[in-house]
Amino acid sequence: MASTRPVTDEERKEIRRLHGEGKSRNAIAKYLRRSGRTISKIVAEMGLSFDRATMTAVATEARSMDLAARRLRLAEDLQVDAERMRRQLWEPAVVFNFGGKDNTFEKRTLPEAPAEMKKTIMGAVGIAIDRSLKLAPPKDETGTEEGIALITNLMSGLTAIHRARQEQEATEGA
Structure with a gap:
């Protein structure tokens, strides 16, 4: 009742x-x-x-906003990672080698990373920046071309350093 x-x-x-x-x-x-x-x-x-449709729409919008905030945080973290990796280009670097008939280990600290390591680091920096830009594209596109040009110039410079280093090693080895 x-x-x-x-x-x-x-x-x-x-x-x-x-x-x-x-x-x-x-x-x-x-x-x-x-x-x-x-x-x-x-x-x-x-x-x-x-009205379930309205409630669902509100919940969906809230979820979309949460995901956008998470993407923004991840994009910021990737930028920090890229900056941290880029600093490694000019810091002392430890290089090592295993091998030989006695299976020896040898390591050295160089004043900065060798060209091949710099090339690898720049590739990782480029990937981190690219992913951060895809997660949170800039609202004003005016800076994108300059950023791409900067990365392209850095990669070209590192490639030139790497080639010069390889030529030098080839000359010394002959």
Whole structure:
């Protein structure tokens, strides 16, 4: 048998609050110990509804915003990674070698990374920057071409250093 007790003003306020929080009709009914029909009637009187399409759209929009924020944080982290890797180009670098008939280990610290290592580092820097730009493209495209030109020039310079180094090693080995 259905309850015949009148709905109080306090319950109406609570229904409006819970509806505003996105609670479902059944959740509100259970919380207030009222029938779903009573809750639907009161919500309709308030000019509100339990339109699932609207609620789904709001939830989808919230999820999209959360994902956008996560992509932005990841893009920022990739930029930090690229900057950190790029600094390695000019820092002392440890190089090592295993091998020989006695399986020896040898290592040296060089004042900066060798050309081949710089080439690898620049490739990783380029990938990190590229991925960060794909995750969070700049709103103003005016800086993109300069950035690409900078990376292209850096890669060309490192390639030239690498070739010169290989030619030098080939000359010394002959």
